[in-house]
Amino acid sequence: MHRTAYVATFQATVKNLEKSWIPILEKRMYQTLAASFGVVKSRNMHGLPNRPCIAAMDKWAKGGSAGSTSTTYNVVDLGAKADGKTDSRAAFLSAWSSACASNAAATVLVPSGSYLLTRVVFSGQCKNSVTFQIDGTLVAPTDYGTENWITFDGVSGVTILGGTLDGQGAALWACKNAGKTCPIGATSLEFTNSREVLISGLTSLNSQMFHIDIHDCENVNIQGVHVTASGDSPNTDGIHVAGSAGVNITRAIIKTGDDCISIGPGATNLWIENIGCGPGHGISIGSLGKDPNEQGVQNVTVKTAVFSGTQNGVRIKTWAKPNQGFVRGVLFEDVI
Numbered sequence: 001m002h003r004t005a006y007v008a009t010f011q012a013t014v015k016n017l018e019k020s021w022i023p024i025l026e027k028r029m030y031q032t033l034a035a036s037f038g039v040v041k042s043r044n045m046h047g048l049p050n051r052p053c054i055a056a057m058d059k060w061a062k063g064g065s066a067g068s069t070s071t072t073y074n075v076v077d078l079g080a081k082a083d084g085k086t087d088s089r090a091a092f093l094s095a096w097s098s099a100c101a102s103n104a105a106a107t108v109l110v111p112s113g114s115y116l117l118t119r120v121v122f123s124g125q126c127k128n129s130v131t132f133q134i135d136g137t138l139v140a141p142t143d144y145g146t147e148n149w150i151t152f153d154g155v156s157g158v159t160i161l162g163g164t165l166d167g168q169g170a171a172l173w174a175c176k177n178a179g180k181t182c183p184i185g186a187t188s189l190e191f192t193n194s195r196e197v198l199i200s201g202l203t204s205l206n207s208q209m210f211h212i213d214i215h216d217c218e219n220v221n222i223q224g225v226h227v228t229a230s231g232d233s234p235n236t237d238g239i240h241v242a243g244s245a246g247v248n249i250t251r252a253i254i255k256t257g258d259d260c261i262s263i264g265p266g267a268t269n270l271w272i273e274n275i276g277c278g279p280g281h282g283i284s285i286g287s288l289g290k291d292p293n294e295q296g297v298q299n300v301t302v303k304t305a306v307f308s309g310t311q312n313g314v315r316i317k318t319w320a321k322p323n324q325g326f327v328r329g330v331l332f333e334d335v336i
Contacts, residue, residue: 082113134163
């Protein structure tokens with residue numbers, strides 16, 4: 001198929017995503033979603049995961065059965081200020097604590113507006129599934145550090161729907177690009193030691209370092225995300241996956257200064273489909289082999305990806321030294 005036709009098909013898919021099921025995603029449907037989009041257990045002829053069942057999502061979005069009623073905790077009711085200046089960390093943690101302790105599915109609601117949020121860790125385990133419904137923008141502090149901005153640790157059944165994360169990374173990029181001594185900066189959103197996670201319709205802007213980092217997790221679905229940073233922003237990988245199994249990344253548009261998607265040691269059973277990438281460095285497996293006893297990468301499918309203004313398309317990159325790592329079971333298909 002000609003490049004123009006591929007691009008048109010991809011753009012039409014994105015428009016359909018934005019106009020059909022993303023606006024009607026509801027907090028109470030996580031369990032239905034997880035059942036349809038959990039770890040891809042079936043395999044194709046290459047031994048790789050088969051395509052996620054998008055038809056099941058469409059059927060649900062048009063009126064599938066609802067799950068149990070969800071209790072909602074509004075961060076504004078708990079003291080958050082939508083002025084972009086007042087630190088709302090305490091209100092967010094209060095909402096999380098109540099939602100996490102709920103015996104029924106619960107929602108943390110972030111209404112429209114701009115909320116300054118200093119570094120925060122949302123820790124599990126929770127008694128039930130928790131949804132973050134973000135209708136506003138979360139703004140990072142500008143005093144850059146070495147720790148991640150928003151972290152979910154040890155959680156199961158967490159959903160993030162919509163919203164914008166503004167990492168305010170431009171000043172840090174300028175410092176690094178000038179060759180000065182600068183802080184390393186923070187990853188905007190990290191999930192670690194977690195499972196059954198859904199991130200849908202999220203926008204990440206101007207992250208200081210990585211935008212989204214999935215580490216030591218199982219069964220993660222990232223759908224319909226938009227990532228944007230300057231083409232000269234250093235180390236701003238769009239989505240990084242390492243030490244994780246059963247990660248699906250679909251219908252994402254990523255514009256950044258480093259890898260659109262990077263895949264690190266210990267990543268297995270990854271499905272990546274319908275990706276728009278550029279500017280950036282492409283989709284990369286690696287770098288691998290820095291440590292001698294590093295885990296390998298296996299069962300990775302990249303399907304239907306369009307690259308525009310990138311340094312690379314798809315690649316596997318390694319350190320030139322002996323190590324125990326490996327890469328196997330990789331399929332790149334319909335990539336232009």
